[in-house]
Amino acid sequence: MIADVAFDAPVDHPFSYRVPAGWSLAAGQRVLAPLGGARRVGLVVAVRDGDDPGLKPLLALAETAPALGAAGLDLARWIAAESLSSLGSTSAALLPPVDPGAARAVAAALPSRDARAPARGVSTARPAGGGPAPGGAASGVELLVGAGRERRLLDRVAQAPSALVIVPDVEAAARWAQRLGKHRAVLRLDSGVPDGERAEAWARLRDGGVAVGTRSALLAPLAPDALLALVDEHEAAHKPPGPPRIHSRDVVLERAQRERRRALLTAATPSVELWWRAGERGGVAMTPPAPGPWPAVTIADTRGILRREPLTPPLARTVRETLAAGRRVLLLVSRLASSLACDECGEIVRCPQCALALVYTRAAATLSCRLCGTTLPLPDTCVHCQGRRLSPFGWGLERVEHAVRRRFPKARVARWDPEASRGAKGEAQRAAAAAAEIVIGTRGALRLFGPASLGLAGFVSPDQLLRLPDFRAGERMFALLWAAAERVGAHGSLVIQSQNPGHYALDAVARQELAAFYRAELKFRGELGYPPFRRLALVTVTGGERRLADEIVAALRASTRLTVYPPIAERRERARRIVVKGHADLSAALATALEDFRGPRPRSRGIIDVEVDPVEWPS
Ligand SMILES: [Zn+2]
Ligand SMILES: [Zn+2]
Known part of the structure; x- marks a missing residue:
């Protein structure tokens, strides 16, 4: 018998081995096999009749029964194809780790067996569950x-x-x-x-x-x-x-x-x-959601307001009242985005084609689109109000903390940015935040609070989220505002300071109406051909010769199923990123177009990474 084995490596094809006499082995089972001079765990993807004396034998079983049945293996194949990953890497990530001790024990038990009396557990290898429910159970x-x-x-x-x-x-x-x-x-x-x-x-x-x-x-x-x-x-x-x-x-x-x-x-x-x-x-x-407890929502317009003070009067007043009532305050501050907005009207400078916020590069004094690659000179005035002050201004955590301490000197104030604080220092900061009356934090800080546990959630400047060069910027902001409202509940306040007070995400949160957000967002996505109407993928080419990216663009452009944007230089020219738009069959179209480039390649030819349906757009 011959077993075809897939390994955790970026190669699409499995490797063939001879199955030692007396073994009973099934597809979906993991084994130890020699590969490149090492003992490696691999997944058997097929067992077939054959006898090729040139093949190396398998070394040992890594588990007594298949981890995956036929249906599970088939689903793993689908996942690999959809994500343009290898089947071996897919199963390595989606199966429980193999215990090397157990693998040795299984190997030791093998030699004394004959085909009619196999060791317990091995011959009983049955297809693992996962088949269709018999009798057409409810689905x-x-x-x-x-x-x-x-x-x-x-x-x-x-x-x-x-x-x-x-x-x-x-x-x-x-x-x-x-x-x-x-x-x-x-x-x-x-x-x-x-x-x-x-x-x-x-x-x-x-x-x-x-x-x-x-x-x-x-x-x-x-x-x-x-x-x-x-x-x-x-x-x-x-x-x-x-x-x-x-x-x-x-x-x-x-x-x-x-x-x-x-x-x-x-x-x-x-x-x-x-x-x-x-x-x-x-x-x-x-089922349409039943309205649950919801806070009083205030939207404070910050258009044209000078930037000396991060807390507007409505927010400062609500902080004071909440503290007086003995309840806790969370002030949410978003990371600074590298894009420009008008100080007068809040309009964000966007790509005319893609509607993404353009990324501002101070040194080069340019604006560029992270999707189509368009580069534009800095505009003099706002397209909306002809205002002359376009700036990358935003509030950072430290500046907000400073202002809050000055304003509320008696309150216990803590700053908490889970993404930036790790280790012992992070633990100490978390403990301080857990005991504070006012927490100033990033989105991750919301996790400190359970449902309806806050007296006030205040957003200092959520517009910074809208300024991310990501078509999901609105969805991100909406999700964060909604999550904060749930953590306040019925007897508290949500105060949102914004230069875009009319944005549909704010309106939907104020009215506690999910559908209102999705209606507007789907309209925007549909008009510009963003998911779910079209699918997107990022193809990143790292290293290799300069012309490799151009060759890949040419191969992608040969497909009638794909829309390919010009490559964008990344990481100081060390990588090139190509944005591709497609349809429901995006993965298959990419796999076909990139067939000659995938699989093992000499180092000098670079690394090609494909991400389908990216969740976070690189900024
Ligand atoms: Zn303006
Ligand atoms: Zn663009």
Whole structure:
């Protein structure tokens, strides 16, 4: 017998090995095999008849039963194709780690076996779960939004015979395991538990039970009647860096459809893509949300206001009242964006073709578009009001902290920027923030607060989010404002200072009306051909000869299914990024166009990285 094995490497094709006599092996099982002079873990993708004495033999089984059944392997192939990753890298990222100790034990047990009496566990290798539910069990995808969505999900999981709950990160996995643990025993499939426990949970879940995991649990074999759930569908953490670069939402939707499984997704503010599917495109059911508790929302117009003071009178007054009532204040400050806006009217200087905020480069005194590559000289006046003050001005965390301390000298004030504070210093800052009356923080600081735990959430200048050179800028700002409002609840205040007080995202939050935001956002996306109407990909070429990027552009442009923009220089000319727009078949069109460039290449020829459906646009 010959086994074809895929490894965690950026090569598309598997490698063939001889299966030692007496072994019983199935596709979807992991083995140890010699590769490039080392013992490497690989995934068997096929076992076939044959006898090629030139092939090297496999070294050992890495697990007693296949981690993936036929359906799971097929889904892994789909993920690899959609994300332009190799099948080996995809399975390495989406399967529980192999325990080297167990691998040795399995290997030691092998030689004494003959074909009629194989060692226990090996010959019983059955296809792992994941096949279609027999008898056409109920299927359907449901989106849970609005107040009480997590409660509803908990109830549904508690009643389900079996369920797999996918959450954005390990911290959330621990929290959900605890919540679900009040109802029944919970298996953990994330890296927050020891590898052995995780591997055992993986094997047990196909017989039923409830499991919580992160993205690495997406392929876990499930009982036929198991429910598939995805928590906080809108979180960018569902698409972490590293292959396969695909959002968990896309895998959950694909798996639910293939296996005719019920799937539940929750989101405070669903991605525009999912909202669109729930509405116009169909396939996803959504119950209109019941209005939950909501704060009093004030939008403070900061157009034309001088920049000496980050707190307008309405915000300063609400801070004072909230402190007097003994409640806590969170002031949210966004990172400074490198784009220009008009001081008088708030208009952001945008690319005429793409409507993205143009990136301002002080040294070169130019503006450039991060999508189409257009470079423009600095304008003298605002296109909207002919105002003459266009600046990259924004408020940073430290300046806001300084102003707040001056204004409220008796209050306990702490600054908290989780993305910038790590290690022991970060822990100390977090502890200070947890005890402070006024926290001045970035978006990550919201995690310090549970639902309805804040007296006031104040946004100093959320316009900085709108100034990001990203077509999702509006969606980002909306999600953040909405999340803050939920953490305030009914008996508190949300104050938003803005130079764009008429923006539809602000209006939708003030009215607590999700649909109002998506209506306007979908119109914008449709007019400019952004997702979900078209798909985008970033092709980054690092190193190699200068002409490599040009060759790739030419190959992409030869495809009638793709719109290709000129390459943009990145990282001081060390890389070139090419933006590609396509349709539903974007992945397949890219794979065809780039066929000659993918796979192993000599170093001098550079590295080609493809990211389909990028969540965060590089700025
Ligand atoms: Zn203006
Ligand atoms: Zn542009």
